[in-house]
Amino acid sequence: MLRCSYPNGTLRLSRLDPIAVERHTFGMNAANMKFSTIDAVLPELREAARIAVDESLKVKPGEQVLIVTNPQGDVSRISQAIYDAALDAGANPVLLYQPVKTQLDFAEPAVIAAFEAEPSVFISLSAEKLGKDRKGIAAPYRYNGESWDHIFHLQMYGRKTCRAFWSPSTTVESFIRTVPIDYGLLKRQCDAIKKVLDAAAEITVTAPAGTDIRFGLRKREAKSDDGDFSRGGRGGNLPAGESFISPENGTAQGTIAFDGSISLHDGDIVIREPIRCTLDRGFITEISGGTEADALLNTVTLAEKNAQEYEKQGKLPPGAGAVYARNARHIGEIGIGLNPKARITGSMLEDEKAFNTCHFAVGLNYDGDAPSLIHLDGLVTNPTITAIMEDGSRVIIEENGNLTESFRG
Numbered sequence: 001m002l003r004c005s006y007p008n009g010t011l012r013l014s015r016l017d018p019i020a021v022e023r024h025t026f027g028m029n030a031a032n033m034k035f036s037t038i039d040a041v042l043p044e045l046r047e048a049a050r051i052a053v054d055e056s057l058k059v060k061p062g063e064q065v066l067i068v069t070n071p072q073g074d075v076s077r078i079s080q081a082i083y084d085a086a087l088d089a090g091a092n093p094v095l096l097y098q099p100v101k102t103q104l105d106f107a108e109p110a111v112i113a114a115f116e117a118e119p120s121v122f123i124s125l126s127a128e129k130l131g132k133d134r135k136g137i138a139a140p141y142r143y144n145g146e147s148w149d150h151i152f153h154l155q156m157y158g159r160k161t162c163r164a165f166w167s168p169s170t171t172v173e174s175f176i177r178t179v180p181i182d183y184g185l186l187k188r189q190c191d192a193i194k195k196v197l198d199a200a201a202e203i204t205v206t207a208p209a210g211t212d213i214r215f216g217l218r219k220r221e222a223k224s225d226d227g228d229f230s231r232g233g234r235g236g237n238l239p240a241g242e243s244f245i246s247p248e249n250g251t252a253q254g255t256i257a258f259d260g261s262i263s264l265h266d267g268d269i270v271i272r273e274p275i276r277c278t279l280d281r282g283f284i285t286e287i288s289g290g291t292e293a294d295a296l297l298n299t300v301t302l303a304e305k306n307a308q309e310y311e312k313q314g315k316l317p318p319g320a321g322a323v324y325a326r327n328a329r330h331i332g333e334i335g336i337g338l339n340p341k342a343r344i345t346g347s348m349l350e351d352e353k354a355f356n357t358c359h360f361a362v363g364l365n366y367d368g369d370a371p372s373l374i375h376l377d378g379l380v381t382n383p384t385i386t387a388i389m390e391d392g393s394r395v396i397i398e399e400n401g402n403l404t405e406s407f408r409g
Helices: 018-022 036-041 043-056 073-088 109-117 134-138 151-158 172-178 183-199 291-312 320-329
Strands: 002-005 012-015 064-069 092-097 121-125 141-143 146-148 163-166 200-206 212-216 223-225 235-237 242-245 253-258 261-264 267-270 275-280 283-288 331-337 357-363 375-381 384-389 394-399
Touching (some): 043 172, 092 109, 109 134, 151 163, 183 223, 183 242, 283 320, 291 320, 291 375, 331 375
Parallel strands (some): 064 121
Antiparallel strands (some): 002 012, 253 275, 275 283, 331 357
């Protein structure tokens, strides 16, 4: 990965990775085409990449592995380490770079076209997002009676021919700290919480900053980001570590006071003054607080406007603009953080996995019946989370931010 420049008429070649520049080496070995400088400089990164490839994805010899990233320092370096680890596993990796994409941008056509090769493994290591599928949004893919607005989602959730992990905005420091964890313990915790959420009729969440919300869970199925992405149709984040579920549409009632961090269309921010969202029948009716609340409102308003514009431009099917715009104020997820090495840093990829937190998403859900242009995760710290069963009994999952005994694994 070289960059060319012509200062004073002289050709210069410089690596994107400044560490490699200091070492005055191309960093690639002609015999095996590995990024050898990455191995030499950061053995901890090499080991975290090996865990991701061998233990989480369980990549096999001969498999096609598609890696998409941006020419940004940390995500590029991690992608190179993952590429090396895939080579070591005997796979056939392909590493693609594209410009940085936000929540509202489209992926480059060449990236979308790469999925037509139907890779067995996909890895997205983006500074922001992978990017939307222009073709899929305009004319959703159909499979087994369901529709998908991104070719990756079609292969991952529809055909289940692909397994994956995605790590938007990750850093080298975070990756080497949060990926090497006890995945056996994490799986036990995720499974225990999922079992309760799947059986619950409702859930309540309260927290010191002012969160007091209740919503239904009937006919919803929880998902676990437990780091086991070893078969088609399975995927999630690295760092892993959460159980999550989409509320029943139209049931969220009360107040969410985001007080940890939150995602916006142009990046993640740590919250200094709580953002209060008033909810009625599943939708946000008011956003109040300080400058961070204004920023959230700006993102939601932008998503509403863009949804209408996309329909006019043919990027959304007729009638879909109003649906996508309305769901920009929808509550699409509650997740419970379970990674013991994660902490609140201002990067939602890690923040939402932190112990002593839960998060809610503003925008689209994971059940495909509330589409939106945005999915904005926001953290609530030290929550008390109570599942209410069909018979009226209650199961406390977390109390004041701490897992109760039944869920500690």
